[in-house]
Amino acid sequence: MPRDGSASGKSGDKDRILSNVALLYYGEGLTQSEIAKRMDVSRATIVNMLREGRERGIVEIRVDGAVLAASTISRQLCSKFGLADAYVSRSRAEGTGPATRSESLAQLARVAGMAILDVVEDGNTVGVAWGETIKAVSEAMPFERAKGVEVCQMIGSMVSDRVPASEDCAIKIANRLGAVCFTLHAPAVLSSAALAETLRTEPTIAAQLQRLEQLDVAIFSVGNTAPDTHLVAAGIAKPEELTAAVSAGAKGIVCCRYLDAAGHKISLAPDDQIVAVDIDHIKNARKRLLIASGDDRAEAVLACLSGGIVSHLCVDEPLANLLVS
Amino acid sequence: MPRDGSASGKSGDKDRILSNVALLYYGEGLTQSEIAKRMDVSRATIVNMLREGRERGIVEIRVDGAVLAASTISRQLCSKFGLADAYVSRSRAEGTGPATRSESLAQLARVAGMAILDVVEDGNTVGVAWGETIKAVSEAMPFERAKGVEVCQMIGSMVSDRVPASEDCAIKIANRLGAVCFTLHAPAVLSSAALAETLRTEPTIAAQLQRLEQLDVAIFSVGNTAPDTHLVAAGIAKPEELTAAVSAGAKGIVCCRYLDAAGHKISLAPDDQIVAVDIDHIKNARKRLLIASGDDRAEAVLACLSGGIVSHLCVDEPLANLLVS
DNA sequence: CATATTTTTTTACAAATGTAAATTTGAAAG
DNA sequence: CTTTCAAATTTACATTTGTAAAAAAATATG
Numbered sequence: 001m002p003r004d005g006s007a008s009g010k011s012g013d014k015d016r017i018l019s020n021v022a023l024l025y026y027g028e029g030l031t032q033s034e035i036a037k038r039m040d041v042s043r044a045t046i047v048n049m050l051r052e053g054r055e056r057g058i059v060e061i062r063v064d065g066a067v068l069a070a071s072t073i074s075r076q077l078c079s080k081f082g083l084a085d086a087y088v089s090r091s092r093a094e095g096t097g098p099a100t101r102s103e104s105l106a107q108l109a110r111v112a113g114m115a116i117l118d119v120v121e122d123g124n125t126v127g128v129a130w131g132e133t134i135k136a137v138s139e140a141m142p143f144e145r146a147k148g149v150e151v152c153q154m155i156g157s158m159v160s161d162r163v164p165a166s167e168d169c170a171i172k173i174a175n176r177l178g179a180v181c182f183t184l185h186a187p188a189v190l191s192s193a194a195l196a197e198t199l200r201t202e203p204t205i206a207a208q209l210q211r212l213e214q215l216d217v218a219i220f221s222v223g224n225t226a227p228d229t230h231l232v233a234a235g236i237a238k239p240e241e242l243t244a245a246v247s248a249g250a251k252g253i254v255c256c257r258y259l260d261a262a263g264h265k266i267s268l269a270p271d272d273q274i275v276a277v278d279i280d281h282i283k284n285a286r287k288r289l290l291i292a293s294g295d296d297r298a299e300a301v302l303a304c305l306s307g308g309i310v311s312h313l314c315v316d317e318p319l320a321n322l323l324v325s
Numbered sequence: 326m327p328r329d330g331s332a333s334g335k336s337g338d339k340d341r342i343l344s345n346v347a348l349l350y351y352g353e354g355l356t357q358s359e360i361a362k363r364m365d366v367s368r369a370t371i372v373n374m375l376r377e378g379r380e381r382g383i384v385e386i387r388v389d390g391a392v393l394a395a396s397t398i399s400r401q402l403c404s405k406f407g408l409a410d411a412y413v414s415r416s417r418a419e420g421t422g423p424a425t426r427s428e429s430l431a432q433l434a435r436v437a438g439m440a441i442l443d444v445v446e447d448g449n450t451v452g453v454a455w456g457e458t459i460k461a462v463s464e465a466m467p468f469e470r471a472k473g474v475e476v477c478q479m480i481g482s483m484v485s486d487r488v489p490a491s492e493d494c495a496i497k498i499a500n501r502l503g504a505v506c507f508t509l510h511a512p513a514v515l516s517s518a519a520l521a522e523t524l525r526t527e528p529t530i531a532a533q534l535q536r537l538e539q540l541d542v543a544i545f546s547v548g549n550t551a552p553d554t555h556l557v558a559a560g561i562a563k564p565e566e567l568t569a570a571v572s573a574g575a576k577g578i579v580c581c582r583y584l585d586a587a588g589h590k591i592s593l594a595p596d597d598q599i600v601a602v603d604i605d606h607i608k609n610a611r612k613r614l615l616i617a618s619g620d621d622r623a624e625a626v627l628a629c630l631s632g633g634i635v636s637h638l639c640v641d642e643p644l645a646n647l648l649v650s
Numbered sequence: 651c652a653t654a655t656t657t658t659t660t661t662a663c664a665a666a667t668g669t670a671a672a673t674t675t676g677a678a679a680g
Numbered sequence: 681c682t683t684t685c686a687a688a689t690t691t692a693c694a695t696t697t698g699t700a701a702a703a704a705a706a707t708a709t710g
Contacts, residue, residue, distance in 0.1 A: 016396035019388055020415045020432065026386045027435045027465070031696065042660050047698060053388075060387045061351045063344055067383055071341035090345045107345065110352045140352070356666060367690050372668060 015058065021046060022053040057143055065114030076324045077313060081305045084287070087115045087314040101294060104316050105136050108293040112314045113141035113176075119287050119312055120177065120217055122147040127154040127212055127277060129220035129255050130169040131230055133291055137219075138172035149179035152211050154220065154282075155255050156188035156275040158234050173219070184208050186275040188256060189236040193272040200275060212277040215285040222292050222300045223253035231256060241269045252300030254279060254309065259300075263307015279309065287311050298322045340383065346371060347378040382468050390439030401649045402638060406630045409612070412440045412639040426619060429641050430461050433618040437639045438466035438501075444612050444637055445502065445542055447472040452479040452537055452602060454545035454580050455494040456555055458616055462544075463497035474504035477536050479545065479607075480580050481513035481600035483559050498544070509533050511600040513581060514561040518597040525600060537602040540610040547617050547625045548578035556581060566594045577625030579604060579634065584625075588632015604634065612636050623647045 021039070024030045025046075032050075036043040053059040068074070068087045077086035089104075089111035116137070120126055128134065128151055151174035157166040167183045174181035186205050190196040199205055223229045225246050231237045231253050237245075245268045250258035256274045258266040265279045282288060289312040292301050298319060304310050305323075315323070346364070349355045350371075357375070361368040378384040393399070393412045402411035414429075414436035441462070445451055453459065453476055476499035482491040492508045499506035511530050515521040524530055548554045550571050556562045556578050562570075570593045575583035581599045583591040590604045607613060614637040617626050623644060629635050630648075640648070 015392040016399075016413065017415065019390075019392045020436075022388045023414075023435045024432065026388060027467075028431060033696075043697085044661080044699085045659060048659085051698090058389045058392055060389065062385045062387065063347045063351060063378075064383045064385065065344075067340040067344045074341075088341065089348075090342060106353060107349065110348045111345075142352075358666075368667085369669085369691080370689060373689085376668090 015056075018049050018053045018056075019058050021049045022059045025050055026059060060143075062142065063110075063114065065111065065118050068111055068114070069118075073317070073320050073324065077315075077320060080324060081310070081313070083313050084311045085115075085118070086312070086320075087111050088317055088320045089293075089314070090317040104318075105133065105293050106140065108291065108314065108316045109133075109136035109140035112137045112289075112291045115289060115291075115312065115314045116141065116173070116177075116219060117144050119289055120146060120149060122149065124216035125150045125152060125211060125214065126173075126177075126179070126217040126219065127152050127215040127282070127285065128170040128173050129154045129218075129277075130166040131221050131223065133221035133293060134169045134219070137291060138169045138176075141173060141176040143176050143178075145178035149174075149177050150182060150211070151177065151179045152182045152208065152215070153184040154212055154218065154277040156184050156186040158188040158236060182208055182211060184275065188234075188274060188276060189270050190273050190275065196273045196275055205275065209275075209277075213281045213284065215277075215281070217287045217289065218277075218282045218285040219289045219291070220254060220282070222259075222290060222297060222304050224297050224300045225250050225253065225258075226296065229253060236274075237270050244268055252297075252303040254304060255282065259303045259307060259309075261299075261303055261306065263303050263305070263309055279307075283309060289314060291315075293319065295319060295322060340381075343374050343378045343381070344383050346374045347384045350375055351384060385468070387467060387469075388435075388439065390436065390443050393436055393439070394443075398642070398645050398649065402640075402645060405649060406635070406638070408630075408638050409636045410440075410443070411637070411645075412436050413642055413645045414618075414639070415642040429643075430458065430618050431465065433616070433639065433641045434458075434461035434465035437462045437614075437616045440614060440616075440637065440639045441466060441498070441502075441544060442469050444614055445471060445474060447474065449541035450475045450477060450536060450539060451498075451502075451504070451542040451544065452477050452540040452607070452610065453495040453498050454479045454543075454602075455491040456546050456548065458546035458618060459494045459544070462616060463494045463501075466498060466501040468501050468503075470503035474499075474502050475507060475536070476502065476504045477507045477533065477540070478509040479537055479543065479602040481509050481511040483513040483561060507533055507536060509600065513559075513599060513601060514595050515598050515600065521598045521600055530600065534600075534602070538606045538609065540602075540606070542612045542614065543602075543607045543610040544614045544616070545579060545607065547584075547615060547622060547629050549622050549625045550575050550578065550583075551621065554578060561599075562595050569593055577622075577628040579629060580607065584628045584632060584634075586624075586628050586631065588628050588630070588634055604632075608634060614639060616640075618644065620644060620647060 021035055024035050032043045032046045036046045069085045071088060074086040074088050077083060089108045126149060151170050153167060153170040170183060171181050186199050223231055232239055232242050236256055245258045245266060248266050248268055249260040250266050251261045252259045255276045257279050258268060260266055288310050290304055290310040291314045293316045295318055346360055349360050357368045357371045361371045394410045396413060399411040399413050402408060414433040476495050478492060478495040495508060496506050511524050548556055557564055557567050561581055570583045570591055573591050573593055574585040575591050576586045577584045580601045582604050583593060585591055613635050615629055615635040616639045618641045620643055
């Protein structure tokens with residue numbers, strides 16, 4: 001096996017060979033066969049080396065997110081809503097029929113991953129919510145080592161069929177950024193307001209809530225107020241509570257809090273049973289990235305935009321079109 | 326960063342489509358055919374889009390250079406010569422016959438490009454020499470925007486058949502780094518020492534020489550003292566001058582200056598007719614990257630290493646083996 | 651020392667990709 | 681409205697690439 005004639009078989013040398021092969025292929029533009037001939041192995045071995053190089057992160061393929069924030073539609077969004085940046089994902093040509101929800105979500109997640117890399121700077125404290133959208137983002141995010149970043153879970157945990165483990169969102173994103181992760185060791189919702197209040201004063205939880213008051217970056221999505229919205233599906237709010245909130249004017253749900261059309265918080269049940277970041281603390285963050293996909297979120301996104309909760313927006317193209325019109 | 330910024334408005338959208346296609350392909354792992362079907366165009370169009378994305382730098386494929394500095398042989402180099410880092414390029418398996426000079430140089434150039442990215446930090450002033458090796462490096466270097474970097478040409482210009490335009494080395498490297506470039510508006514060699522001295526006091530040239538006294542990073546190669554060495558081939562030194570220097574113990578040539586085996590400068594003709602950085606000023610730089618390829622440079626590289634002129638080394642594998650033995 | 655077990659490499663084939671020439675599209679000029 | 685030219689797109693084909701399953705090496709086991 002060690003056709004590497006020179007003595008020693010340390011692991012660093014294998015990496016070096018991997019790296020040099022990757023260089024010949026991606027950098028120099030040689031074909032796999034040419035490299036195989038040079039290195040005197042079969043082409044399949046080169047294929048394997050290249051894959052290993054990619055998997056191990058020795059080769060990194062990055063798509064520049066800046067251009068996604070440079071299109072006309074994103075400029076329209078920025079000027080209309082006073083945003084710092086807007087990223088628009090696009091998954092298929094118009095007139096090709098609508099993309100499936102999962103198709104569109106996956107593509108948005110990739111774009112959002114890049115948006116996060118653009119937005120997060122060394123040394124930042126980053127709050128991460130959870131939900132279907134954020135979960136997709138956490139899984140699609142590319143790796144990039146940042147220095148001194150802290151990631152904090154913004155909403156207590158919950159078991160739901162759509163999001164198996166809610167801590168996982170923050171943990172994965174922290175992992176991709178090479179950051180430390182602070183999770184919130186509490187359920188998202190408790191059976192009584194009193195118990196929630198007690199928990200909020202528990203040292204470990206209080207410490208986390210304090211961190212959440214001083215975020216540099218907040219990353220979150222928004223739910224709509226349809227009867228099957230995630231808040232209800234996850235068992236955090238009861239259907240009748242949602243109905244009451246809707247009657248009171250609720251148009252969107254951010255971090256388990258209801259928002260009216262103007263983006264103001266509506267403090268209805270189960271609001272005081274929740275352990276999560278407060279909307280006002282999100283507003284305190286310098287950069288507030290809202291990630292949303294799907295036409296049915298338009299009203300909810302608009303509520304967030306009106307309330308000044310958003311500084312950076314990441315949406316799919318159909319939703320972007322709805323928002324500018 | 327070039328945030329599109331202009332009236333046309335259409336170019337940004339095209340970029341966005343490009344970027345999204347690249348994302349589907351490189352990020353999501355879809356095949357070109359799948360993307361073509363989704364976007365309702367032919368697959369060939371996708372191929373073109375992907376190529377354009379790569380050419381325009383929207384997609385970036387990077388190979389991590391760190392692993393090249395992690396192999397046993399590079400560790401041996403570091404400890405034997407007290408280097409901060411050593412990069413070793415490898416282009417074919419041993420026993421497959423020696424690589425051609427240009428093959429080996431091209432591969433080394435790629436590795437050197439990554440070494441430069443590793444070594445240069447935001448805000449640095451970087452001195453760049455010129456020559457066959459440096460030219461290859463400048464052409465193989467990947468793009469990466471650094472902030473506030475200044476690149477300075479370390480040797481006056483010269484027309485030679487091996488290196489058509491000497492300024493080009495510094496300019497290209499500056500370009501790849503997104504840095505400003507200060508060229509040295511003087512010939513490398515002048516007909517008399519007096520004229521050289523006069524030129525050195527010319528304001529624009531004096532200013533550049535002053536910058537060269539305060540480099541953070543110096544990037545250079547080393548020539549050997551064979552009769553056809555570049556210094557002679559480029560017409561900077563006369564054959565008889567080289568012969569004299571060799572008699573005096575010259576073993577290598579760095580930035581047009583002769584070095585003896587201990588790495589000390591030998592001030593023989595045409596030394597005082599040269600307009601270029603001084604060896605001592607290179608030594609002042611915190612990081613001093615020597616890039617060299619080919620067994621025939623072993624003695625010259627050893628001279629540099631002995632003289633403490635080098636902190637970071639980038640060589641091909643055969644040369645590395647010679648150096649450690 | 652032979653034999654199981656794992657890992658790595660290879661062979662052979664199907665799928666995906668790149669390319670050049672032909673075609674269409676779009677814009678500018680007559 | 682037609683003609684002309686350039687750019688973009690498609691078609692058809694040759695090449696390159698990924699992936700099985702088979703073979704060979706290395707490692708571990710009795």
